[in-house]
Amino acid sequence: MRRTVLIDAPSNLGLRPPAPGTVPGCYKLAGALREQGLLRRLGALEGGVVVPPRYDLGEWKEGDGDFNAAALAAYTGRLATRIEGHVGSGDFPVVLGGDCSILLGAVLALRRLGRYGVAYLDGHGDFRHPGNVAVSGPVGAAAGEGLAQITGRGQADLTDLDGLRPYVRDEDVCALGLRDVDEDQEELTALGISHASVGEIRRRGPETVARDVLTHFQRSPLDGFWIHLDADVLDPSVMPAVDSPDPGGLLTGELRALLGPLAASPRCAGINVTIYDPDRDPEGMGAALLADLLESVFAQP
Numbered sequence: 001m002r003r004t005v006l007i008d009a010p011s012n013l014g015l016r017p018p019a020p021g022t023v024p025g026c027y028k029l030a031g032a033l034r035e036q037g038l039l040r041r042l043g044a045l046e047g048g049v050v051v052p053p054r055y056d057l058g059e060w061k062e063g064d065g066d067f068n069a070a071a072l073a074a075y076t077g078r079l080a081t082r083i084e085g086h087v088g089s090g091d092f093p094v095v096l097g098g099d100c101s102i103l104l105g106a107v108l109a110l111r112r113l114g115r116y117g118v119a120y121l122d123g124h125g126d127f128r129h130p131g132n133v134a135v136s137g138p139v140g141a142a143a144g145e146g147l148a149q150i151t152g153r154g155q156a157d158l159t160d161l162d163g164l165r166p167y168v169r170d171e172d173v174c175a176l177g178l179r180d181v182d183e184d185q186e187e188l189t190a191l192g193i194s195h196a197s198v199g200e201i202r203r204r205g206p207e208t209v210a211r212d213v214l215t216h217f218q219r220s221p222l223d224g225f226w227i228h229l230d231a232d233v234l235d236p237s238v239m240p241a242v243d244s245p246d247p248g249g250l251l252t253g254e255l256r257a258l259l260g261p262l263a264a265s266p267r268c269a270g271i272n273v274t275i276y277d278p279d280r281d282p283e284g285m286g287a288a289l290l291a292d293l294l295e296s297v298f299a300q301p
Contacts, residue, residue, distance in 0.1 A: 002092045004300055006039050007047035009079055009272070012055055013068040014101025014143035015243065023055045024243065025279030030096035032278040036291035043300035044094060047086065050079045050105075052098075065155050066142045072101055073157050079105025080161075084112050087269050094298060097274035100126065100143040103228050104158065106272055107150045107167035114223035116269060117172035119213055119262055120147055122230040123249050125175060125184025125195070129153035132187060143275075146228070147175060147184075151193070172220055174213045176258065177201065177233035179248045198250055206254050210261035217267065227262055227271040231290065239289065241281035256293060263297045271298070 008030035015024040030049075039046065053071040060067050079095075083106055086093045095106060100122070110116035120126075129148035142149065142158060149159050151173060152166030159165050175195035178185060188195045194216055201209050217225050232242040235249035250258070262268055273294070276286050 001300070002090055004042050004044040004298065005047040005086050005091045005093050006042060006044040007082060007086070007093050007095045008034075008049040009052075009095050009098045009102040009105065010049065011052035011072075011075055011098045011102055013052060013072040013075060014099040014141060016067055016141045017057060018243065021057070023057075024099065025277040026097060026099050026243070026275055027052070028278040029098060029273065029276045032276070032284065032287040033096055033273070033291050033294075035284075036287050038291050038294060041291065041295040042094065042298055045091075047082070047093065050075070050082050062138055062140060066145070066158060067140055069142070069155065069157055072104070072142055073161060076101075076104040076108055076158070077161060080108035080112065083270070084109035088113055092268075093270040094294065095270065095272040097272060100146040100228070100230055100274045102272055102274060103146055103150060104142070104167075106226050106228075106270065108161055108164065110224075110226060110269065111164045111167040112162065115172070115221065116168065117174070117217045117220065117222050117225035118150065118168050119225055119227045120173055120175040121177050121228060121233045121255070121258070122146070122175065123177060123179055123232040123234075123246060124244065125178055125182050125188060127184040127187060130155075147173065172217070172222060172225075174216055176209065176213070177250050177255070179246055181248070198248055201250065201254065201258065206258035207261060210258050214261065214265055222267070224267045224269040226269050227259070229259075229271055229273050231274065231276040231286065239276070239286055241277050241286040242275050243277060252289060252293065256296060259293075259297045
């Protein structure tokens, strides 16, 4: 049986300031979930903290590329080394963010080890890149470019670390839980990147969609796959404490049913959890929900 290892990656470097002079509060996600007793509830080993560089409000302006790019690139390399060591040893990392840019550390680690897929559970396509700025707007926040960046689209100092672009091939990604109106779906379809919106997941059933994802991954010679879980895949009626609480998301039971078959697969190499912001949740209800969800799906028997 693989050892579950809990790793904190409390970086908010991939998000722009929510208001002048402030910083995004999602860096507190890991602490909030640990306060729920997550280490004990998962039966996990302590994996420690990969401490991020300082969030620098600096002199960034539109047109400068991604905000905090140099710091994010350095952090991605260090986080990748931590994750690589655990996956290479046969462990199952549960990585607590932070914003979605921590996924770069996970996929860089996996790319160093071989060829891996990603089940991208997110309420948004996160496919903004220099090739579609006329439609999606200028780049600037890596957390909104996650799916584009891991598939090699974007500035080289983030997408080509170690000369390993792309970290994940287009055909090795499945994006799940996008809002039905998400504007990235047309481009994803044109590129052959597999995706399923909330409406499709409900029509087909989350368990069926998850099984189809596993079948999709089996068509490629993958060494395994990683799960990216952005809390905004959930509907704001159950998870309002995110930076983009758009209506039309999954409900908790639907997300649990989607995660279950993926988590049960022996080819699943690990998971990262992102975007929940305790500053937006003074009662801690979101932290309790996520801890319950992770325990129900990933706890050691």
